[in-house]
Amino acid sequence: xxxxxxxxxxxxxxxxxxxxxxxxxxxxxxxxxxxxxxxxxxxxxxxxxxxxxxxxxxxxxxxxxxxx
Amino acid sequence: xxxxxxxxxxxxxxxxxxxxxxxxxxxxxxxxxxxxxxxxxxxxxxxxxxxxxxxxxxxxxxxxxxxxxxxxxxxxxxxxxxxxxxxxxxxxxxxxxxxxxxxxxxxxxxxxxxxxxxxxxxxxxxxxxxxxxxxxxxxxxxxxxxxxxxxxxxxxxx
Numbered sequence: 001x002x003x004x005x006x007x008x009x010x011x012x013x014x015x016x017x018x019x020x021x022x023x024x025x026x027x028x029x030x031x032x033x034x035x036x037x038x039x040x041x042x043x044x045x046x047x048x049x050x051x052x053x054x055x056x057x058x059x060x061x062x063x064x065x066x067x068x
Numbered sequence: 069x070x071x072x073x074x075x076x077x078x079x080x081x082x083x084x085x086x087x088x089x090x091x092x093x094x095x096x097x098x099x100x101x102x103x104x105x106x107x108x109x110x111x112x113x114x115x116x117x118x119x120x121x122x123x124x125x126x127x128x129x130x131x132x133x134x135x136x137x138x139x140x141x142x143x144x145x146x147x148x149x150x151x152x153x154x155x156x157x158x159x160x161x162x163x164x165x166x167x168x169x170x171x172x173x174x175x176x177x178x179x180x181x182x183x184x185x186x187x188x189x190x191x192x193x194x195x196x197x198x199x200x201x202x203x204x205x206x207x208x209x210x211x212x213x214x215x216x217x218x219x220x221x222x223x224x225x226x
Binding site for chain 2: 021024025028029030031032033036037041042044045047048
C-alpha cells in the first residue's frame with residue numbers, strides 16, 4: 001500500500017500570501033487540483049510536484065514528504 | 069470569474085471535463101428512452117420519441133457550443149482533461165475505467181443470460197441498456213469521485 005503523503009503547500013502559500021487560484025494559475029493547473037493536493041485527496045504527478053517546488057524555490061522534499 | 073469565463077486554461081480544462089460528464093449523463097437519460105418506448109403503448113411511445121428528439125437537439129444546441137467554447141478557452145494544447153495530470157483529468161480517467169469495467173461486466177452478464185433473456189428482450193434493447201448504463205456509469209462515477217470538500221481556507225477566513 002502507498003504510504004500517506006503529506007505536504008507543506010498551505011504553509012508555503014501562507015508565507016507568500018497566495019490564494020489557491022493564484023498558485024494554480026502560476027503553475028498551470030486548476031484551483032481544484034491545488035485544493036485536493038493540499039487536503040491529501042489527490043497525489044500529484046512528478047511534473048506537478050516539481051513545478052510547485054520550483055515555484056516556491058525549494059526542493060520537492062521540502063514540499064512533500066511520506067509520513068512513515 | 070464566472071462559470072463560463074474560466075480564469076485560465078487549466079480551469080477551462082476542468083469545466084470541459086465536468087461538461088463532458090454532465091453531457092454523458094444527459095445522453096444516457098435521452099438514450100434510455102429507447103428502452104421505455106418498447107414497453108409502452110403507441111401514444112406514449114410517440115411522446116417519448118418526441119422527447120428524445122428534443123433531448124438530442126438540446127445536446128447538440130447546448131452542450132456542443134459550450135464544449136467548443138471551453139475547448140477554445142483551454143489555452144495551452146497540453147491542457148486537456150484526458151491528457152493532463154491535474155485532479156479532474158485523473159477523475160475523468162477513473163470514471164472512464166469504471167464505465168469500461170461496468171460495460172464489460174454488463175456485456176458478460178447479458179452474454180451469459182442471453183438464452184434466457186433473448187425471448188423476453190430484443191438484441192436492440194439489450195444494446196440500448198448497455199449503452200445507457202455505460203454512459204450513466206461514467207457520469208455518475210465522475211460526480212461521485214470529484215465530490216468532496218473544496219475551498220480555499222485562506223479565502224474562507226477573509
